[in-house]
Structure formats: C-alpha cells, structure tokens
Amino acid sequence: MSSCCTPATIEIETRPRVAGKIHTVALIGPPNSGKSTLFNRLTGLRQKVANYPGVTVEQHYGKMSGIDRGDLILIDLPGIYSLNTHSEDARVAVDVLHGRMPGAPAPDAVLLVLDSLHLQRQLMLAAPILSLGLPTMVLLNMSDLMETRGGEVDTLALARELGVPVAKISAARGTGLDAIKHFLDQKSEPVKAAAPKLELPVMGNPRSYRQWATGISTRTKYKAPLSSEWTRKLDSVLLGRITGPLFFIAVVFAVFQVVFSIGRPLSDALQDLLNASGDKVGLLLGHGWLQSLLIDGVWKGVASVLVFLPQILLLFLFIGILEDSGYLARAALIADRMMRAIGLNGKAFIPLLSAYACAVPAIMATRTIENKRDRFATILVTPFMTCSARLPVYLLIIAAFVPNKPLLGNFFGLQAAVMVGLYVLGFLAALFTARLLKSSILKASSAPFILELPQYRVPTLRSLGLRLMDRGMVFVKQAGTVILSVMLVLWILSHIPFHADLPQSLIGRVGQFIEPVIRPLGFNWKIGIGLLSSVIAREVIVGTLGNLYGADPATQSLTLQAALRHDLTLGGAMALVVFFAFAMQCTSTLAVVKRETNSWKWPALQFAYMSVLAYLAALATNVLVSKFF
Amino acid sequence: MAALSELRVGGTGVIEVLRLPDEIQHHLMHMGFIPEARVRAVRRAPAGDPTVYAVDGMEVALRRDTARWITVRELEEE
Numbered sequence: 126m127s128s129c130c131t132p133a134t135i136e137i138e139t140r141p142r143v144a145g146k147i148h149t150v151a152l153i154g155p156p157n158s159g160k161s162t163l164f165n166r167l168t169g170l171r172q173k174v175a176n177y178p179g180v181t182v183e184q185h186y187g188k189m190s191g192i193d194r195g196d197l198i199l200i201d202l203p204g205i206y207s208l209n210t211h212s213e214d215a216r217v218a219v220d221v222l223h224g225r226m227p228g229a230p231a232p233d234a235v236l237l238v239l240d241s242l243h244l245q246r247q248l249m250l251a252a253p254i255l256s257l258g259l260p261t262m263v264l265l266n267m268s269d270l271m272e273t274r275g276g277e278v279d280t281l282a283l284a285r286e287l288g289v290p291v292a293k294i295s296a297a298r299g300t301g302l303d304a305i306k307h308f309l310d311q312k313s314e315p316v317k318a319a320a321p322k323l324e325l326p327v328m329g330n331p332r333s334y335r336q337w338a339t340g341i342s343t344r345t346k347y348k349a350p351l352s353s354e355w356t357r358k359l360d361s362v363l364l365g366r367i368t369g370p371l372f373f374i375a376v377v378f379a380v381f382q383v384v385f386s387i388g389r390p391l392s393d394a395l396q397d398l399l400n401a402s403g404d405k406v407g408l409l410l411g412h413g414w415l416q417s418l419l420i421d422g423v424w425k426g427v428a429s430v431l432v433f434l435p436q437i438l439l440l441f442l443f444i445g446i447l448e449d450s451g452y453l454a455r456a457a458l459i460a461d462r463m464m465r466a467i468g469l470n471g472k473a474f475i476p477l478l479s480a481y482a483c484a485v486p487a488i489m490a491t492r493t494i495e496n497k498r499d500r501f502a503t504i505l506v507t508p509f510m511t512c513s514a515r516l517p518v519y520l521l522i523i524a525a526f527v528p529n530k531p532l533l534g535n536f537f538g539l540q541a542a543v544m545v546g547l548y549v550l551g552f553l554a555a556l557f558t559a560r561l562l563k564s565s566i567l568k569a570s571s572a573p574f575i576l577e578l579p580q581y582r583v584p585t586l587r588s589l590g591l592r593l594m595d596r597g598m599v600f601v602k603q604a605g606t607v608i609l610s611v612m613l614v615l616w617i618l619s620h621i622p623f624h625a626d627l628p629q630s631l632i633g634r635v636g637q638f639i640e641p642v643i644r645p646l647g648f649n650w651k652i653g654i655g656l657l658s659s660v661i662a663r664e665v666i667v668g669t670l671g672n673l674y675g676a677d678p679a680t681q682s683l684t685l686q687a688a689l690r691h692d693l694t695l696g697g698a699m700a701l702v703v704f705f706a707f708a709m710q711c712t713s714t715l716a717v718v719k720r721e722t723n724s725w726k727w728p729a730l731q732f733a734y735m736s737v738l739a740y741l742a743a744l745a746t747n748v749l750v751s752k753f754f
Numbered sequence: 755m756a757a758l759s760e761l762r763v764g765g766t767g768v769i770e771v772l773r774l775p776d777e778i779q780h781h782l783m784h785m786g787f788i789p790e791a792r793v794r795a796v797r798r799a800p801a802g803d804p805t806v807y808a809v810d811g812m813e814v815a816l817r818r819d820t821a822r823w824i825t826v827r828e829l830e831e832e
Contacts, residue, residue, distance in 0.1 A: 206784035246786050246810050331783035349811050360797070369800040458815050462801035465817075573778060573820045575785065578806060578813040 147233035147260075147312050149198050150189065151222060154238030155250055156204035157579050159266040163238055163296035164201045165591045167191045167305070184229070192306040199236075200229060207331070208253040213497065222257055234260040234312050236305065241265040241293070242580070244278060244347050248338035249331070251287060261289045262308045268293035269300065276350030283345040297585055356451075356580045363455055373459045376452070377478060380443050388482065389513060391435035399428035418616060427609060433713065436513070437486040437600055438593055440479050444490055445592045447475070449584030453493060454576055461574060467556050468563030470496065470574045473503040477555070480510035484714045488721055489596060496574075502562045504721060505731055508714050509555035509707070511548045514663040518705050519547055521667055525686035526698040543702075550706045554738065600717075615658065632657065646704065646740070647697025647747040659710045666710075696751035700743040708739035756828055759805070759821035761795045767826030768792055774823045782824075786810030793826060 152167075154160040168187030185201040188194075202221055203214035217226065224231025237254050239247040244265065255261060265271075265278065284291040290308055294301030362368050403424040410416035447453040453475065461471030469477075472494040480487035487507050494500040523540050530539040618632040628637070628650075636654035643653050651670065659666035671685055689698070709715065709732045718728040761767050769791050772779045786809040787793070796806040796813060804815040 206781065209780050209784075243810070243812055246784075246812070249784060331780060332788060335783075335788050364797055364799065364806070366800050454815075458799045458804060458806070459801070461799065461804055461815075461817070574804065574815070574817050575778075575781060575820070576804070576815040577785070578815060 147309070148196065149200065149230045149232045150234045150236060150309065151200050151202055151232035151259075152236045152238065153202045153218060153222070153250075153254060154204060154266075155206050155240070155247055157577060158204070158238045158240040158247065159296045160201065160204055160238045161185075162585075162588055163236075163264070163266065163294070164199065165191075165588065166296055166299055166302060167199055189309075192302055192309075194306060194309055197309060198230070200232065205250070207250060207334075214495075222254075222259070232259060234262070234309065236262055236264060238264045238266050238296075241268045241271040241276065241278065242274075242350055244271075245338055245342040245349065248341055249334040252334050252337055255287060255289065260312050262305065263287060263289055263291045264301075264305070265291065265293045266296050269295040269298060271350045274350030274353065276348050278342075278347040279345045283341070286341045286345060297588070353580050359581055360455070360578075363452070364458065369455075369459055373456060376447070376456065380440070380475075380478060383439055383443060388436035388439045391439075392432045392513075395435060396428065396432045399424075399431060403428065414620070417620070418613075421616060423609065423613065423616075431601070433483055433485060434597065434601070436482050437489075438597055440482060440486045440490070441593055441596045442589065444475060444479070444493075445589045446584050448493065449582065449588060451579045451581040454578050457493075457576060458578070461576075467559045469503055469506075469559055470494070470499050471576070473499065476503055476507060477510060480507045480512060483512050483514070484508045484510065484711065485600065485717050486596070488714065488717045489600070491721065501722060501727065502559055504718055505562060505727065506555040506558045508709055508711065508731070508735065509551045509558060511551040511706070512663075512711075514711065515547075515705055517664045517667050518659075519544060519702055521686070522689070522698050522702050525689045526693075526695055547702060547706050550703070554707055558734075615661065645747065646700045646743045647694050647751070648701065649692060651692070652697075652701065656704070656708075656710070659705075661710075661712050663705060663710045694747075694751065695754055696747040696749075699750045700747035703746040704739045704743040706739075707735055707742050709735035755825055757822040758793065758795075758807070758816075758824040758826050759818045761793070761826060761828065763795050763797055763805075765828060766792055766794045767828045770825045770827055772824050774820070778820070785814055786812065787814075787824060792829075 152160060152164055164185060164187075167189050169191040187199055189197045189199045200221060202218040205215045205218050208215055208219050220226040221229050222232060222235070235254060235257070237251060239251070251263060263283070265280065271277075280291045280293060290304070292301050292304035292308075294304070363372050403420050406424070407416050407420040410419065444453070447456065456475065457471035459471070460474035464471050464473050473491070475493070476487045476490045478487075479490055484507050487510070488504050491500050491503045491507070494503060523543055527540050527543050532539055532542055615632070618635075619630045621631045622629070628634075632654060633650075636650040636657065639653050639657075640648075640650040643656070648656070655666040655669045658669040667685075670689070693701070715728040715732060718731060719725055722728070755770065756767070758767065758769070769787060769789050771789060772782060772787065774782065791809055794808045796808050798805045799815070804817045805821060806813050806815045807821075
C-alpha cells in the first residue's frame with residue numbers, strides 16, 4: 126500500500142562487502158543496442174521495476190539467475206549515447222556508476238553492450254565507460270546478424286586495444302552468454318589484476334572520441350556489415366508517398382479494431398467472471414458488514430481495475446510488435462508532420478490513438494517519447510481522448526434523453542450524431558490543451574525530433590512475452606493498490622454511521638452538501654454522489670445511480686432511464702455527458718500519471734484543470750440547452 | 755556550402771559545421787553528425803518532412819528546422 130503515498134524507492138539489499146568479491150553488476154549501452162533483451166536473458170523473468178528517487182527514469186534490476194549467478198544483482202541503466210550529463214538519463218547512469226545514487230549500490234563490474242552492426246559509432250561510448258576504471262566486459266551484440274551480413278571484427282585485437290575482455294553475443298538467440306558467466310566467475314575470485322595500460326581520448330569531446338573509435342575499429346579490422354536489403358526495400362513501400370500513408374492507416378485501424386472488437390468482449394467476460402466469483406464468495410460470507418466490506422468494497426474495487434487488463438495486454442502486444450519490428454519509428458516519422466501542428470511530435474501518435482481504448486496503457490506507452498517535455502504534454506492531454514469507460518455513461522444518457530431521429534437515412538441518427546459529437550469534443554479539448562501547454566508551462570522544448578530508424582527485425586516471442594509480463598505486473602501492482610485504498614475509503618464513508626441509508630451516510634451528506642455547487646449544472650444531489658463515486662472510475666456512476674434509484678442497471682436499464690428522465694432536465698443530462706467528456710474521473714489514470722511522472726504535482730494539476738474545464742463546459746451546456754431546447 | 759535541409763534526396767554531402775544549442779549538437783555528434791562525416795539524404799517522409807539521412811551506416815530522421823542549422827559541402831555524383 127506504500128506505493129500510493131510514498132514515492133517508489135529502490136530496495137536492494139546491501140550486503141557487507143568482501144574484498145575482491147562482487148555482488149552488483151551494471152548493464153549499460155546505447156539505445157537500440159539490444160540491452161533490454163540481454164537484461165531479460167540474464168535475469169530470467171525475475172526482475173523488479175522502480176523509479177529512481179526524484180526523477181522519471183525507471184530502474185530495472187534483478188538477480189542474474191538467467192546464467193546461474195542468482196547471488197549477483199544486475200542493474201539495467203538507461204540507454205545513452207554518452208555520459209554527457211545534459212540528459213536526465215545520462216545523469217542517472219553516471220550517478221549509479223559512481224555509486225552516488227541513493228538506494229542503488231555502487232556497481233562492482235560493468236557489462237557494456239554495443240551493437241556490432243554499428244560498432245564504430247557505438248565504440249564512442251566505450252571511452253567514458255572504460256575511464257571509470259571498473260572491471261568491465263564489452264559485449265558485441267547481434268554478432269550473428271553482423272556475420273551473416275558480411276561484417277567482421279577481430280575480438281582478440283579489440284580486447285587488447287580496450288584492455289578488457291570482449292565477447293561476441295546474440296541476446297536475441299541467447300548465444301555467447303557463457304562468456305559473461307565466465308567473466309563474472311573470474312571477477313568473483315579475489316585476484317589482484319594489474320591495471321592494463323589503456324590510452325583513452327580527451328574526455329568530453331565527441332570529436333576526439335570519434336577519432337579514437339575510428340582508430341580502434343581500423344586496427345581491429347572492423348568491417349561494417351552491409352545494410353539490410355530488406356530494410357531498404359520495405360522502407361520504399363512503407364515510407365512511400367502513397368503506400369506509406371495507406372499502410373499507416375491500415376495499422377491504425379487494426380490497432381483500434383483489435384482493442385475494441387477483441388479487447389472489450391474479453392474485458393466484459395472477465396468482469397462477469399470476477400463478479401460471479403465475488404458473488405459466490407459473498408454467499409459464503411453471509412449478509413453482514415464483512416461481506417459488504419470484502420465484496421462491495423475490496424473485491425469490486427480490485428475487479429474494476431482488473432477488467433482493463435485484457436485491453437492493456439492486447440494494446441501492448443500490438444505496440445510491442447510495432448516497436449520490436451522497427452515499424453514504430455516509421456509510424457512516428459509519418460505522423461510527425463500532423464502531430465507538429467498541435468505542438469507534439471510524431472512519437473505521441475500511438476499513445477493518443479491508444480487512449481481511445483483506455484488512457485492507462487496509453488500513458489504507459491508514452492515511454493517511447495524520449496523528450497521529457499513532449500512526453501509530459503502527451504500524458505496531460507491523453508485523458509481527454511474518449512476512452513471506453515465513458516461509453517456506458519454516454520450510452521445511458523443518450524438512450525434516455527436523445528430521440529433517435531434519422532438524420533442521414535437509416536444509417537446515421539441523432540443518437541449517433543450526439544455520440545460522434547462527444548468524441549470530437551474530447552479530441553478538440555486534447556488539441557486545445559496541447560497548444561496551451563506547449564505555449565506555457567511546457568514551452569518549446571530544446572531537444573528537437575531526432576529519430577533513429579532501426580533496421581526491420583522479426584520480433585521474438587520471448588521479448589514480446591516479457592514485455593507483456595512487465596507491463597501487466599506494473600499495471601496491476603501500481604494502479605491496484607491505489608484503487609484498493611480509495612475503494613475502502615469510499616465504502617467506509619458510505620457506511621458511516623452504521624445502519625444508515627445512503628442519504629444519511631457520510632457520503633450522502635457530502636452529496637447534499639455539494640448540491641448547491643452542482644445545481645447550476647442541472648444536477649441534483651444523487652448525480653452529485655454519482656460524480657463523487659465516479660472519481661474512482663467513470664462507469665461506476667452507472668452502478669451508483671442504479672443503486673440510488675433503486676434499480677439494477679443490468680436488468681432494469683429501462684427503469685433507470687425512466688427514473689433519470691423524471692429527475693433530470695434535458696439541459697442537465699447534456700451537461701452530464703459534457704462533464705464526463707472533460708472531467709478526470711479515473712483513479713487508475715491518476716495513479717499511472719503519478720507513476721510515470723514520479724510526482725503528485727502533475728496528476729494534481731491535471732485533475733484540477735480537467736475538473737474546472739468540465740465544470741465550466743457543463744455549466745455552459747446546461748444554460749444553452751435549457752435556453753434553446 | 756548549403757544547409758543540410760537543402761540537400762536533394764539521393765544527394766550526398768560532407769558536414770562542415772553544426773550551429774545548434776550544445777545539448778542538441780552533442781546528441782547529433784554522437785549519432786554520427788560530425789564535421790567531415792558523409793551524409794546522404796535517403797528519403798523524405800510522405801508529408802515532405804522530416805527527412806531521413808544516412809550517416810555512419812545508420813538512418814536518422816531530422817526535421818527541416820534542425821537540418822537547416824547543419825551546413826554541408828555537397829559532393830558531385832560519384
């Protein structure tokens with residue numbers, strides 16, 4: 126439960142140091158060097174994720190049980206090009222390597238991963254890493270690909286040049302990992318090794334690093350592999366003038382289609398399953414406060430989070446395939462021109478699209494945006510996109526208040542038009558907010574759009590599986606704990622004093638207390654309670670109103686509609702859906718924003734801004750609709 | 755001497771100088787955009803911008819408003 130109130134910190138057990146013995150190993154390498162794949166190989170499935178204190182950089186660490194060295198801890202450092210501390214990622218890497226990062230033990234050895242397809246450029250990172258003086262091993266990843274494409278390098282000569290062991294590996298295939306084990310086993314023996322003589326370039330100057338790297342790659346007879354024919358041929362289609370955008374649109378529709386048509390039924394089925402099992406257990410508990418607390422309070426709260434899991438996993442499966450295959454970078458390239466118009470960059474496209482399903486995975490997907498300001502702007506506008514949790518509310522109100530008059534023949538009626546209007550409204554609010562943010566608190570970032578287009582690769586099942594596990598666990602753990610506590614608080618508030626009916630309970634009194642505030646919007650106190658309860662999750666209001674009007678929404682939906690028509694004006698009803706289009710009523714989203722920005726400041730700002738916007742828009746809607754209809 | 759953004763698709767140039775803020779310049783240099791390095795304009799995105807450049811055996815996309823601050827010496831067709 127600590128994760129809801131205190132920033133997640135890293136807890137790595139620190140054992141007393143034995144001279145010469147090692148217990149912490151750092152893994153470092155440039156972006157796209159296959160570092161994460163290797164990390165997963167070395168640690169197996171048992172890894173932990175946390176944020177470094179005070180920054181948004183995520184730390185992955187785990188025991189190296191993948192190579193039978195479960196006694197060693199492997200820390201995965203962020204992918205960086207240099208140790209130049211302009212970027213937050215590099216600052217974190219430098220601090221960890223020097224043992225200055227609170228909570229992270231100083232590493233005793235370093236594994237430097239380099240992509241052997243671009244060894245000459247990647248060697249530039251070796252200079253500052255080697256100058257740290259820690260026991261280091263250089264791993265030439267994707268060596269299998271390099272060799273099949275006609276590249277070569279003399280690893281013995283390279284090891285001599287660098288003064289450290291060098292091994293060819295393939296993280297994707299899992300070859301060459303024995304060498305890592307051997308290196309670590311040796312380092313664990315207390316041996317006083319003579320420091321090898323090593324000539325390093327002048328620090329901090331990319332030009333001298335470059336000359337140094339070029340010199341080494343010439344002396345070690347490095348022959349860069351031919352760039353893949355496949356990649357060039359595919360790009361001429363996938364980035365073609367006409368075929369490029371067509372394929373892009375096809376991908377967009379496919380993502381939508383999968384998340385909606387497969388994800389929603391799965392979510393619904395999971396919901397039924399969770400409710401049914403809750404009811405079963407509830408029967409065993411009998412009808413007491415315990416049953417109410419455990420089933421209505423705890424279980425329903427947890428279930429309301431778990432139902433998002435199928436959509437999240439599907440979306441991440443899709444994003445995983447897109448990213449691992451190399452297409453995501455192309456999609457960002459195609460979308461960049463369009464996204465720039467609203468002050469965001471091309472990499473924001475996929476997250477915003479995903480947000481039509483659910484803002485939670487969408488916000489988690491913003492990780493592909495390296496630029497912090499662009500990433501935060503994307504996170505802040507994402508909840509405006511019409512997510513699937515708004516649908517039940519829209520459907521209920523539209524069915525109850527909007528007559529189904531045909532507008533364009535039988536295909537497009539007034540009800541559908543109102544629905545589309547609400548989708549457009551959310552999208553416009555996102556555009557407006559993005560513009561506002563980029564011209565105020567997240568003003569024009571200094572880091573421009575620099576996008577590396579990796580070669581196309583076939584994604585491996587293993588890496589996709591690990592990614593799904595990782596994202597799934599993060600979601601269930603982080604969002605789950607917050608939801609759980611809020612649900613408990615709400616349950617308690619609605620049951621104090623004991624045996625009171627809802628209007629007399631604490632939360633009922635709160636509802637009546639806030640009624641004067643929401644009356645101008647056309648809402649009564651029952652809607653007020655609905656709004657309060659839907660702070661947990663939007664669709665909760667349907668259940669709350671159902672309870673309040675003494676009708677079960679699942680079976681007697683018509684009764685609820687009739688009750689609403691009796692209780693609300695048209696203006697109030699329209700104000701209600703507009704309120705839902707803008708308001709941030711989703712604890713899961715707030716929890717994820719907190720997690721991803723590593724601060725309560727952003728979710729608080731987001732909540733306040735969206736609430737004010739929702740209130741004003743609902744007020745305007747009520748006034749206008751009441752006047753003209 | 756011309757801006758990198760003016761390089762036509764298929765054309766190759768040699769980088770002369772980068773006139774960008776330190777942080778960006780540093781990043782670009784580590785990606786291979788270093789004076790004397792050869793750059794080829796590979797293709798433009800379907801919307802005409804950004805442009806994909808091949809440098810140091812890899813492809814990097816830059817927007818026009820970044821590429822215009824990098825000057826290149828255009829090479830004749832080989």
